[in-house]
Amino acid sequence: MKCKADIRKKNHFVPASYLGRFADPAEFLHVFDRKSEQWRRQRPKEVMHRRYYYRQEWAPPGIDQDLLEKYVSESLESAAANVIDRLINLPLELDDQVIAKFFLYLEFQRIRVPRQIEMGKRLMRDRILLFGSTDVTRDVLGGKSRLEMKKSAGFIYLKGMMGQLNPWFARMKWEVIKAEDGAAFITTDSPVSLWNAACFPPAERVLGFLEQLCCFR
Secondary structure, three states: OOOHHHHOOEEEOOOHHHHHHHOOOOOOEEEEEOOOOEEEEEOHHHOOEEEOOOOOOOOOOOOOOOHHHHHHHHHHHHHHHHHHHHHHHOHHHOOHHHHHHHHHHHHHHHHHOHHHHHHHHHHHHHHHHHHOOHHHHHHHHOOOOOOOOOHHHHHHHHHHHOOOOHHHHHHOOOOOOOOOOOOOOEEEOOOOOOOOOOOOOOOOOHHHOOOOEEEEO
């Protein structure tokens, strides 16, 4: 039997409850790994996670290092699963509070995936080199010194980005689309992407840009 401490080693950046909606009748995902160019069948709980992804090892004594993981799994993701069920089955009964919870989930889901975290760390690094000491910038770009963005920088990015997208979400027109008989949807390891059909080419190449996993139903 695994204890809770062992279970929390696997921190999902895309929730298993969401991925389960794309599983086959046997509750398996059909996963294509673009790096290895191989297919595999896996359970939702076995994909799109990293070891201690949300752990904050730098937390002061007395502060739970896994506090964010507990909030994400026990509060945010469970609430989002209920909202998605209502979006599918009872869309006309949604209220402002339910929609607000869903927007919070969408925003966090977009920025918490590894691709977005790494992008945020690169942006922070670029700003340091742009506005920092000329000598330091020269040494880093010349290979004499090294500028490393720690894991904590990703959390700074998360904190700074939360709340930035909600005003845009609130102004969007939303539509729930149902697949026709025999059709299916595709999801990825970065399931919340922004794309404006009026602006070409798209800023995010979505499926063509991803390097990790795509799940097919």
